[in-house]
Amino acid sequence: MDVSPADLLAGVTATAAPLLLASLGETVTEKAGVINLSLDGTILLGAMTGFAVAATSGSLAAGFLAAAAAGTAVAAVLSLIGTWLGQSQVAVGFTLTLLCRDLAYFLGTPHARQPGPQLLASPVPLLSDLPLLGPALFNQSLPVYLSFAAIPATWYFIYRTRPGLILRAVGENPAACWARGIRPRLVQTAATLAGGALVGLAGAGYSLALKPGWGRPQGCEGIGWIALALVIFGGWHPVRVALGAYLFGFLQISTILLQDLFPSLPTQVFQVAPFPIMIFTLILIHAGRNARGRKQRLLLRLFRGRPPAALGRTYRQA
Amino acid sequence: METLPGNDMIGLEEIHKRFGRVEALAGVSMRIRAGSVHGIVGENGAGKSTLMKILTGFISRTSGTIRFAGREVDLRTPRDADRLGIGMLYQEPLDFPRLSVLDNFMVAAAGHDPGRLRQQLLELSDRFGFSLDPDSAVERLTVGERQQLELLRLIHRRCRVLILDEPTTGISQEQQEILFAALRALRDRGRAIILVSHKLAEVRSLCDRVTVLRQGRVVADQEQPLDEDRLLQAMFGSLPGGQRTVASRETGRPILAMDRVFSGAGRSGLHDVSVSVAENEVVGLAGLDGSGQAVFLRIAGGLLQPDSGSVRLPDRGRADRPAKGRDCRQTVFLPADRLGEGLVPGLSIREHLLLAGDAPFFLAPTTGRTQAEKTIATCNIIGSPSTPADGLSGGNQQRLLLSLIPDRARLILLENPTRGLDVRSASWMWQFLHRRMGDDGAIIFASPDLEEIMARATRIMVFFNGRILLDAPTDRTDLQTVSRAITGRTPEDARLPAA
Numbered sequence: 001m002d003v004s005p006a007d008l009l010a011g012v013t014a015t016a017a018p019l020l021l022a023s024l025g026e027t028v029t030e031k032a033g034v035i036n037l038s039l040d041g042t043i044l045l046g047a048m049t050g051f052a053v054a055a056t057s058g059s060l061a062a063g064f065l066a067a068a069a070a071g072t073a074v075a076a077v078l079s080l081i082g083t084w085l086g087q088s089q090v091a092v093g094f095t096l097t098l099l100c101r102d103l104a105y106f107l108g109t110p111h112a113r114q115p116g117p118q119l120l121a122s123p124v125p126l127l128s129d130l131p132l133l134g135p136a137l138f139n140q141s142l143p144v145y146l147s148f149a150a151i152p153a154t155w156y157f158i159y160r161t162r163p164g165l166i167l168r169a170v171g172e173n174p175a176a177c178w179a180r181g182i183r184p185r186l187v188q189t190a191a192t193l194a195g196g197a198l199v200g201l202a203g204a205g206y207s208l209a210l211k212p213g214w215g216r217p218q219g220c221e222g223i224g225w226i227a228l229a230l231v232i233f234g235g236w237h238p239v240r241v242a243l244g245a246y247l248f249g250f251l252q253i254s255t256i257l258l259q260d261l262f263p264s265l266p267t268q269v270f271q272v273a274p275f276p277i278m279i280f281t282l283i284l285i286h287a288g289r290n291a292r293g294r295k296q297r298l299l300l301r302l303f304r305g306r307p308p309a310a311l312g313r314t315y316r317q318a
Numbered sequence: 319m320e321t322l323p324g325n326d327m328i329g330l331e332e333i334h335k336r337f338g339r340v341e342a343l344a345g346v347s348m349r350i351r352a353g354s355v356h357g358i359v360g361e362n363g364a365g366k367s368t369l370m371k372i373l374t375g376f377i378s379r380t381s382g383t384i385r386f387a388g389r390e391v392d393l394r395t396p397r398d399a400d401r402l403g404i405g406m407l408y409q410e411p412l413d414f415p416r417l418s419v420l421d422n423f424m425v426a427a428a429g430h431d432p433g434r435l436r437q438q439l440l441e442l443s444d445r446f447g448f449s450l451d452p453d454s455a456v457e458r459l460t461v462g463e464r465q466q467l468e469l470l471r472l473i474h475r476r477c478r479v480l481i482l483d484e485p486t487t488g489i490s491q492e493q494q495e496i497l498f499a500a501l502r503a504l505r506d507r508g509r510a511i512i513l514v515s516h517k518l519a520e521v522r523s524l525c526d527r528v529t530v531l532r533q534g535r536v537v538a539d540q541e542q543p544l545d546e547d548r549l550l551q552a553m554f555g556s557l558p559g560g561q562r563t564v565a566s567r568e569t570g571r572p573i574l575a576m577d578r579v580f581s582g583a584g585r586s587g588l589h590d591v592s593v594s595v596a597e598n599e600v601v602g603l604a605g606l607d608g609s610g611q612a613v614f615l616r617i618a619g620g621l622l623q624p625d626s627g628s629v630r631l632p633d634r635g636r637a638d639r640p641a642k643g644r645d646c647r648q649t650v651f652l653p654a655d656r657l658g659e660g661l662v663p664g665l666s667i668r669e670h671l672l673l674a675g676d677a678p679f680f681l682a683p684t685t686g687r688t689q690a691e692k693t694i695a696t697c698n699i700i701g702s703p704s705t706p707a708d709g710l711s712g713g714n715q716q717r718l719l720l721s722l723i724p725d726r727a728r729l730i731l732l733e734n735p736t737r738g739l740d741v742r743s744a745s746w747m748w749q750f751l752h753r754r755m756g757d758d759g760a761i762i763f764a765s766p767d768l769e770e771i772m773a774r775a776t777r778i779m780v781f782f783n784g785r786i787l788l789d790a791p792t793d794r795t796d797l798q799t800v801s802r803a804i805t806g807r808t809p810e811d812a813r814l815p816a817a
Contacts, residue, residue: 162430169414169425176412179374180426181400309416 003257009136011256016249017140017147018043018205018220023227023234023241024154025198029075030231031158032191033171033310034083037093039199040224041100042074046203048108051214054204055116063117064143064204071200072193074100079192083185086314097224111214118212119143143205150198154238167191171308174315184315199224222275233282236307248278323353326388327479327510328373333382335368335534342368344534345382350479355501355511357525359518361553361740363700363711364531366514370481373512374406375399387478400426405477409484409738411464415457422456423471442470446500458585460607462493469500480504481512486520487737487766490606491801498524516740518546553740570597572630573729573760574618579627584613586784588624593779593786595760597728602771602792603764605781605804611764612654614781615731618762619651631729650723654733654764656715661707667694667718668703674722697721698746712738720747723754730755732763736770748774768800780804 022039029036036042046067054063074096082089119141128139137148158164166187170177174184206220207213226248234241251274259270328350335343343365350356360366371377373384375393384391386402393399413422423439424430436452443450448466456464465485472480482501486494501511501524515521521528522544530538530552538552574595581588585608595601603611616622617629631649653659661670668690672681675689690703697717701710710718716739723730730751736744755761765771771778772792780788780803788795788803 162424165417165421165424165430166426168417168421172414172416173412176414177425179376179396179406179408179412181395181397182426183397306416 006132006135008253008257009133010139011253012246012249013136013148014140014144014210014249015252016245017144018202018210019223019227019230019248020147020202020242020245021143021150021205022199022202022224023230023245024150024238025071025195025202026227026231027195027234027236027238027241028154028158028167028198029192029195030236030311031171031308032167032188033174033308033313033315034078034188034192035089035093035312036075036078036192036195036199037090037228038074038078038096038100038224039227040222041097041104042071042196042199043203043206043220043224043227044104044218045074045100046071046200047207047218047220048104048111048203048214049200050204051116051207052108052111054208055111055114058117060117060119060208063208064201067200067204067207068197069200071196071198071203073196074200075192075196078196079189082314083188083192086316089312089314101221105216108214108216113213113215116213117208119209141209143201143209146201147205151238151242158238168308171310174310178315188315199227202227226275226278229279229282232307244282247281248274251277323351323508325352326350327352327386329383329385329388330369331383331385333369333372333384334380335365335372335377336380342534343372343379346531346534346536348529348536348539350510350512351527352478352510353505353508354526355505355513355524357521357528358512358514358531359516359521359528359549359553360531361742363533363713364553365534366531367483368534369531370406370483370512370514373399373404373479373481375404400475403476403478404481405472405475405479406481407465407468407472407483407485409487411461411468413456413464413468416455418453418455419450419459419467420452422467423452423474427471427474428476438474439470442473446470446503447496448500460489460493460585461487462489462497462607465489465497466493466500469497473504477509479510479512481514483514484516484738485513486515486517489766490804491768494520518549522546569599570758572596574762575628575630576617577628577630579617579624579629581613581617581622581624583616583622584608584610584784586610586613586781588613588617589784591627591786593789595729595762597758597760599760599777600755600775601760601762601777601779602775603762603779603781604768604771604800607766609781610784610786611781612733613784615651615733615762615764618729619649619731621651648727649729649731650727651731652716652719652723652733652735654737656712656719657708660719661715663708664706666704666706667699667701667710670707670718670722674724693721697750713740713743716747717743720750720754725754727754728759730759730761732761734765735763736765736767744770768797772797772800 022043026036026039049070050063050067053066054060078089078092078096081087081092121139121141124138128134130138158167166177166182170182170184170187177184177187203220207218211219230241230244230248234244255270255273259267326349331347333343333346334341346365346369358366358369368377372379372393375396375398378394384393391402414425420432420436420439424432424435427435429435439450439452448470450463450467456467459467485497489497505511513521513525525542527539527541528544528549529536530549532553538549540549572594577592579588579591588610591614603614605611613622617624620631657663665673668686671690671693672686675686678685687703693699694701694703697720699710699714699717699721701714707715707718716735735747739747751761763775775792778788778790778792778795778800779786780800782803788800
C-alpha cells in the first residue's frame with residue numbers, strides 16, 4: 001500500500017481527535033484538583049449512547065449531545081461522591097470505569113453490529129486542496145475541527161480568563177480560595193462536569209465518526225487510560241497534552257501501515273503495539289526530566305510540568 | 319456607608335463559642351473603632367484565633383451578636399465577611415505559591431483586566447513602598463513579601479477591617495518597619511486594624527488600644543499609654559520568670575565541623591561555610607528569612623548533602639566521621655514546619671513515642687500508653703495518648719517534638735523553635751532543652767527574633783545570602799553590629815569610610 005505524507009497526516013489528526021477531546025477535558029478537571037479516573041468507561045458509555053441515540057432518532061447532533069450528557073452524568077456521580085461526600089476520588093473513579101464499561105456493553109446489546117448513521121467529512125472549500133496539510137486540516141469531520149479549536153480554547157480559558165484563574169487557584173489551594181470568598185467545591189464540580197462532557201463527546205467521536213458503529217469490542221477500549229497518562233506526561237498543560245495525543249495518533253496510524261509490511265504477524269500485535277510504545281516513549285520523556293546538566297534541562301523544560309498542588313485531595317470545608 | 323473615624327466599626331456582644339464540651343470563648347464583648355489599631359493579646363489557647371475565625375466567617379459563633387458599622391450581621395462563610403470588607407492576613411500566607419504575583423492579586427479581585435490590575439498593583443505597591451514584581455512566582459518571595467502582596471490585595475478589595483495574625487513572625491526587621499508604616503497609613507485613612515500578637519513591643523509601638531484575652535474571656539482593656547506590667551499580669555496571671563541569659567560556659571570538644579561547605583539548595587544556598595561547634599555551645603542563627611540558615615541546619619542534621627565540602631558529626635565523642643549514615647539518636651532536627659516535616663499528621667502521640675523509642679515487634683493498643691501518659695504530663699502537652707498530631711495546637715506540637723528528643727542527643731538543631739509559643743511555653747522549652755543538652759551537647763537554633771538569640775545563645779552567627787557574615791560570642795557583640803550584618807554589612811565594612 002502506498003500512502004502519501006498528506007494521507008498520513010490526515011490520518012493522524014483524525015485518529016487523535018477524540019483522544020484530544022478526552023485528554024483536554026481531563027486537563028480542565030485536574031486543573032481544579034479533581035482526578036476523574038473513570039475516563040475509559042465514560043468514553044465507552046459515550047460511544048454507546050451516541051450511537052444508540054443517533055441510530056434511533058436519526059439525528060447525529062442528538063447523538064453527540066446525548067454522549068456529552070452521558071459523560072456529564074458520570075462526572076456528576078464522581079463529583080457528588082468525591083467532592084461533596086468526601087470519598088476517595090481514585091476509588092470512586094476506578095469503580096465508575098468498570099461500571100460504565102459493563103453498562104455500555106449491556107445497554108448497547110440491541111445496537112451491536114447494527115447499521116447506523118455516520119458523520120462524514122465536511123471539507124472546507126479550496127483549503128482542503130492545499131498540498132500536504134490540506135487533507136489533514138481541512139478535509140475532516142466536525143469533531144476533528146472541534147478538537148483543533150479545543151486546544152487554543154482550553155489554553156486560553158485556563159491561562160487567560162478569570163474563571164480559568166479561579167480554576168487554577170482552586171487546584172492549587174482550595175483553602176485559600178475559600179478564605180477569599182470563592183466556593184472551591186462549586187468550582188471543582190463545574191470543572192468535573194465540563195471535563196466529563198468533553199470525555200463523553202470523545203466517545204461519540206469514535207462511534208459516530210472515527211470507528212463508526214457499536215459492538216464489543218468497539219475499538220476505543222484503552223483510550224481513556226492513554227488520555228489519563230497524557231495529562232500527566234503533558235504536565236497539565238493543554239498544548240503539551242495535545243502534542244502527546246498527536247504522538248499517539250501517529251503511532252496508531254503507523255502500526256496500521258506496518259501491518260502491510262509484515263503480513264505474517266498476527267493483526268493483534270499491531271492493534272496493541274501503540275500502547276506499550278506510547279508508554280515507553282512517555283517514560284523516556286519523563287525519565288529525561290531528572291537529567292542533570294544545564295543543556296539537557298533546557299531541552300527538557302518543554303516537558304516539565306507539576307501537578308496542581310491539591311490534585312486528588314478532597315477539599316473538606318470547615 | 320462610610321464609618322467615621324472614632325465610631326465603632328465592629329461591635330461584639332457576649333460572643334460564645336463551644337467545641338463540644340470545651341468553651342473556647344466564654345462571652346467576649348468588645349468594640350473596634352474605625353481609624354484605630356486594636357491589639358488582641360493573650361497566651362496560647364486564650365481564644366484569639368477562635369475569635370478571629372468567627373470575624374472572618376470560618377467558623378460560626380455559638381451565641382452572641384456581631385455588629386458591623388452599627389448593623390447586626392451574620393457571618394456564616396468567608397464570603398459574607400469578604401462582602402462586608404473584613405479581610406485577614408493569616409500567619410501562614412494563604413495564597414497560591416505556584417501562581418505569579420499578578421495572578422495571586424487577581425484571584426477574586428474586582429475586575430479582570432490583567433493590564434489594568436497590573437497597573438493598580440504597581441501603583442499600590444509604590445504607594446506603600448513595597449517592591450513587588452508582578453511576574454515573579456509567589457513561591458520565590460519571602461514571607462514578608464507574600465504578606466505585602468496579600469495586604470495590597472485586601473486594600474484593593476476595599477477592606478475596611480484588616481485582621482493581622484502575628485504578622486511579624488518570620489519577617490525581617492526592615493520588612494516589619496515597612497509593614498507598620500503601611501498599617502499606620504491605613505489607620506489614618508479610617509480603616510480598622512486588628513493586630514493579634516504575642517509581642518508586646520510591637521503592640522506598644524502600633525496599637526491605640528489593647529484587649530487581653532485569657533481563657534476565652536476579656537480580662538483587660540487598655541488605651542495608650544500602656545502599662546506593660548499589668549498587661550503581662552493579665553495575660554499570664556503571674557509574670558513569667560525573667561529571661562535568663564545563658565552564661566558562656568567552658569566549651570568542650572568539637573561536635574560539628576563543617577569545612578568549605580557549598581550548597582545550591584534553598585533560596586540563597588550556602589557559600590564557603592567553615593565552622594566548628596563545640597560541646598556546651600548554644601548557637602543562634604540570625605539573618606533574613608531564607609539567607610541560608612535553613613540549609614545550614616539541614617546539612618548539619620544530615621537531611622541534605624552539601625554539593626561540596628565536608629561535614630563531621632558527633633560519633634562516640636570523636637568528630638571525625640563523615641555525615642553519611644548519621645546517627646539519628648545523637649543528632650536531632652526540629653523543623654519550623656512541625657506538621658509538615660517533623661510529625662506524622664495521622665499518628666497519635668503514643669504512636670510517635672513508639673516510633674521514636676524501642677518499640678516491641680507486636681504492638682497492642684495499650685503498648686506504650688503509660689509511657690505516653692508520663693510524657694504528656696512531664697511535657698505539659700494538652701492531649702491524650704490517642705490524640706493525633708494534627709489535632710494538637712502549634713505549641714503542643716512543639717512540645718511533642720521536644721519530648722521525642724532522645725536522652726543521648728548531643729547535637730540539637732532547631733528552626734524557629736519558639737514560633738507560635740507564648741512567653742511561658744518558650745521559657746519552659748529552653749529549660750527543657752538545657753536539661754536534654756546536659757554538659758556534652760550543643761544546640762544550634764535559627765530564630766527571627768534577635769532578642770531571643772541574644773538572651774538564649776552563647777554564640778551568634780549571622781547569615782546573609784548564603785554566607786556567614788558574623789560569628790561571635792553573644793556577650794562580645796551588640797544588637798547594632800548584628801543588625802548591620804543581617805542587612806549585609808560586615809563589621810569590616812563599618813570601619814571603612816562610606817563610599
